Amino acid sequence: MPEQKNQEEEFREIEITVFRYNPQDKTSTPEYQTYTLTETPGMTLYIALSKLWATQDHSLSFDFVCRAGICGSCSMVVNGKPRLACKTRTNEFKDGKITLLPLPAFKHIKDLSVDTGNWMNGMSKKVESWIHAKEETDNSVLEKPVEPEVADAVFELDRCIECGICLASCSTKIMNDDFIGAVGLNRSARFAIDPHDERSDEDFYELIGDDNGIFGCMSLMGCEDHCPKDLPLQTKIAYMRRKMVKL
Amino acid sequence: MSQQDSTIELLTGRNRLNKKSRVPARLDFLQSVTGLILALFILFHILFESSILFGKDAMYTLTKLFEGEPFIEGGEPLIISVLAFVIFAVFILHALIAMRKFPSSYREYQRYRAHSKLLKHSDTNLWFIQISTGFMMFFLGSIHLYTMMTQPQNIGPFASSDRVYSDVAWPMYLMLLVSVVLHAGVGVYRLIIKWGVLDGNDPRANRKISRKVMKAAVLFYLLVGIASLFAYMKIGYEHQNEYGGRYMEKSK
Numbered sequence: 437m438p439e440q441k442n443q444e445e446e447f448r449e450i451e452i453t454v455f456r457y458n459p460q461d462k463t464s465t466p467e468y469q470t471y472t473l474t475e476t477p478g479m480t481l482y483i484a485l486s487k488l489w490a491t492q493d494h495s496l497s498f499d500f501v502c503r504a505g506i507c508g509s510c511s512m513v514v515n516g517k518p519r520l521a522c523k524t525r526t527n528e529f530k531d532g533k534i535t536l537l538p539l540p541a542f543k544h545i546k547d548l549s550v551d552t553g554n555w556m557n558g559m560s561k562k563v564e565s566w567i568h569a570k571e572e573t574d575n576s577v578l579e580k581p582v583e584p585e586v587a588d589a590v591f592e593l594d595r596c597i598e599c600g601i602c603l604a605s606c607s608t609k610i611m612n613d614d615f616i617g618a619v620g621l622n623r624s625a626r627f628a629i630d631p632h633d634e635r636s637d638e639d640f641y642e643l644i645g646d647d648n649g650i651f652g653c654m655s656l657m658g659c660e661d662h663c664p665k666d667l668p669l670q671t672k673i674a675y676m677r678r679k680m681v682k683l
Numbered sequence: 684m685s686q687q688d689s690t691i692e693l694l695t696g697r698n699r700l701n702k703k704s705r706v707p708a709r710l711d712f713l714q715s716v717t718g719l720i721l722a723l724f725i726l727f728h729i730l731f732e733s734s735i736l737f738g739k740d741a742m743y744t745l746t747k748l749f750e751g752e753p754f755i756e757g758g759e760p761l762i763i764s765v766l767a768f769v770i771f772a773v774f775i776l777h778a779l780i781a782m783r784k785f786p787s788s789y790r791e792y793q794r795y796r797a798h799s800k801l802l803k804h805s806d807t808n809l810w811f812i813q814i815s816t817g818f819m820m821f822f823l824g825s826i827h828l829y830t831m832m833t834q835p836q837n838i839g840p841f842a843s844s845d846r847v848y849s850d851v852a853w854p855m856y857l858m859l860l861v862s863v864v865l866h867a868g869v870g871v872y873r874l875i876i877k878w879g880v881l882d883g884n885d886p887r888a889n890r891k892i893s894r895k896v897m898k899a900a901v902l903f904y905l906l907v908g909i910a911s912l913f914a915y916m917k918i919g920y921e922h923q924n925e926y927g928g929r930y931m932e933k934s935k
Contacts, residue, residue, distance in 0.1 A: 516801045540798060607807055610798045611791040642703050647783075651707040654784060655877040657806045657890075671886050674879030681712050683705065 450475045450532040452484060454496065458546045468535070469493075481521035481534070482510055485548075498548035505664060508599030512548050513537035518604040520664045539604040541613070552600040559620045563643050567627070568635045582631055593626035593672065595665050602669065605658030614648040618659035618669045621650060625672040628679070637679050650680050710780050715874055717777035722867040724770060729864070729904050733911040739840035739918070743930055746838050763835035771828040778821060785814055805894075806876075809869045816862040823859040840930040841922050848919020849926050853912060860908040868901035 452471045458464040471488050482500050489496050501507040503522045510521035515535055526534065542550035559565075567573075582590075602618035603609045609617045624644050627633045644650045653673055660670040684692075691699055698704060731749075735742040749766075750758025786792040799807045830846075831838075837846060847853045875881050875893050883889050922928070 513801065516803055518802075537801075540794075605802060605804065607795055607798065607810065610794045611786060638702075641705075641708075645703050645705075646707050651711045654810060655806075655873050656804070656810050657876060658802065658804050661804060661806070668886070670876060670890065671879055671882050674877065674882070677711070678878065681708050683708060 447474050447476060448532055449473070450484070450526055450529070450534065452488065453533070453535045454547060455537045456496075456547050457544070458497075459544055460546065475526050475532070479526045481512075481514065481524045481526060481536070484526055484534075485521060485536075496548075497546040499550075506597060508552070508597035511539050511552070511599040511601050511604065513539060513604065518601040518662050520599060520601070523664060539600050541603045541606070541609045542600055550600070552598065555600070555603075556598045556619070559616050560623070562616055563620050563624050563627075565623050565627070567630065567633050568639070569632060570634055579632065586629065586631060590626060590630045593622055593629075593667065596622055596626075596667055597665060599664060601662050601664060602659035605662040607656050607658065608652050608654055612648065612652060615652045616644065616649055618653075618663070618667075618673060620644070621653065621673050621676055622667060622669055624650075625676050628676065637683055640676070641680055641683050644676065645680050645683070650677050653677070710783070714777065714780040715877065717773050717780065718870050719874060720773055721770070721777055722871050725863055725867050726904075729860075729908050729911075733907045735840065735843075735911055735914045735918070736907075739930055742840050742843075750835075760835035760838070763838060764832050767828050767831035767835065771825075771832060774824055774828060778817070781817060785818075806873075809873070812865050813869050813873070816866040819858065819862045820866065823855055823862060826855060827859055840918060841925075841928055842930075844915045844917075844919035844922055845926050846919075847912065847915040849923050853916055856912055857909075860912065861905065864901055864904045864908060868897050868904070872897040 449472050452473060453468050454471065455466065456469045457466040471492055473484055473488060473492075476483070482503055485496070485498050486500075489498075498510070498512070498521070500510040500522060502509070505520050505523040508520070511518060512521055513519075513536065514521070514524055515529065518539060521536075526532075536548055538544055538548050538550045539552070542552050542555055545551055596619060598619060600619070602622075606615070606617055609615045621644065624640055627635065628637075628640055646652075650673070655670075655673070657670060659673075660668075663669060688699060691697070692704060695701075696703075731745055734745045747758045749763060750760055751762050752758040786795050796811075799811060837843070847856060872893055876890060879886070881889050881893060
């Protein structure tokens with residue numbers, strides 16, 4: 437079958453170097469391990485890692501759920517840049533060499549797997565990430581109408597998938613583990629512009645008005661430049677800063 | 684703040700009304716305001732100082748103007764002392780507030796540097812320029828401002844050139860020039876982003892424009908500053924045998 441042979445010859449070999457370490461295992465030492473893999477058309481890093489796991493190394497740990505850039509589970513550092521593995525194609529790396537690291541700024545579980553969930557849960561509690569209204573919501577009654585532009589603005593910020601990439605790109609978070617980062621400030625902005633939420637600026641100050649909140653942000657824009665959902669983090673952080681400084 | 688109030692904040696992180704302190708907000712704003720004042724000052728300072736490129740007379744006239752010559756005969760260098768004192772006060776305040784953002788331990792510094800080298804992100808790298816130049820200016824800026832406060836009479840085509848060349852101040856001025864221009868340029872760009880002042884309808888495109896303008900301004904000011912320093916050195920070299928002599932206007 438000469439045609440099939442030609443097609444196979446076009447597929448290149450790629451080298452994937454992975455950070456390996458298991459902090460749970462006292463005998464484990466941090467190291468880089470390189471795997472060689474045949475690239476297939478349309479291959480994403482998620483597919484490549486799954487293939488490595490299935491065919492070469494069952495001890496390799498990494499996270500994924502949706503495979504469609506929605507769940508935010510497969511964030512990792514790809515050649516220095518925090519990205520979603522499921523949305524990163526291997527063919528964009530021309531030399532075929534890819535180095536994968538776990539996200540910094542989160543608790544390391546093993547290899548490429550980190551615990552973003554507990555951190556995000558803590559952040560949600562810190563910024564009280566839910567609608568605050570004086571009257572109890574009656575679910576049997578229709579919500580008060582909201583202007584379409586305002587609803588769009590809220591929905592836009594609701595697109596955050598809590599992948600942790602903004603935090604892994606943030607110098608402040610790297611130096612101060614308690615910093616709530618762009619994900620937390622974006623969440624505050626989301627509720628601050630939502631007319632259903634009755635909290636005042638003073639109320640938001642109590643949640644984000646310190647160096648672990650809005651005043652910790654140094655405007656280095658790592659969050660804005662790496663966010664896989666292209667959220668308007670630059671403008672929303674500035675929006676919250678202007679509000680908080682006026683108080 | 685009374686002793687009791689500060690103890691309450693020590694124990695609870697909050698004030699008597701169970702509210703968070705507003706001090707972080709004031710510090711954040713004050714850092715930006717003092718930075719902006721200093722950046723605007725330096726913007727004009729380097730241009731005025733470059734008057735030497737238009738000749739000794741131009742520099743002399745401008746110096747006397749700042750000494751209030753239109754109103755005071757012969758000029759009063761004390762005016763420069765007062766101005767230097769005010770700038771020094773703003774400079775110290777800005778340094779004091781901005782210092783709180785510096786990596787303050789080995790762990791913080793190691794994490795920041797390793798992370799920024801990994802990330803290779805332009806604005807994160809710009810911040811390294813800011814903290815490095817800021818640190819250098821603790822010393823260089825202080826030397827320059829103290830000299831201006833205490834020896835305001837030694838400003839002029841010959842006096843300044845003697846200081847630059849014969850008193851070997853040029854290495855300090857060269858380092859100060861590079862530090863202050865980079866620090867101010869990056870600082871103003873970051874202020875624009877931080878407060879969203881030029882966001883407009885397309886904040887991402889406007890950020891790119893701000894970056895380009897910042898780079899062009901830094902380059903322009905570096906060139907003007909270096910050319911001026913070179914001019915002072917040339918005059919100082921030619922004037923070394925008459926060290927200490929003061930310039931007299933040709934017309935006089």
